[in-house]
Amino acid sequence: MLRGQPRFSLTVVGGASSLPPSDSAFATEPERPPGIRFYRARESFFLPYSLLQSMQWRGEHLTLTFAHDDVAIEGQGLHALYVQLAEFKVARIREQEDDTGAASESQVHVKTIQRTPRE
Secondary structure: OOOOOOOOOOOOOOOOOOOOOOOOOEEEOOOOOOEEEEEOOOOEEEEEHHHEEEEEEEOOEEEEEEOOEEEEEEEEOHHHHHHHHHOOOEEEEEOOOOOOOOOOOOOOEEEEEEEEEOO
């Protein structure tokens, strides 16, 4: 039997089995989630915050370095995502359909997520 209150609770939008909406680049949680769910076109992967070692933001590029993987994110307005990641608030990040010109500098638009295993 588990005792005590859970440390976090995940808010599920659209049902637990459905994909997150494509019009939302990322979602935050009010309390610290255990990690990040990355959604690509037809696949997803999860990496825990405990394995996150560093981050680097450069304009349209954001690189997350985990213990065994590098995750490269390309898009627009990624500074807002970088800030939320640094505060351990992001629960998921999703690639979005390429809407050329639809995203402004202040709006986050994730074009690609690339996962590369570290050796």
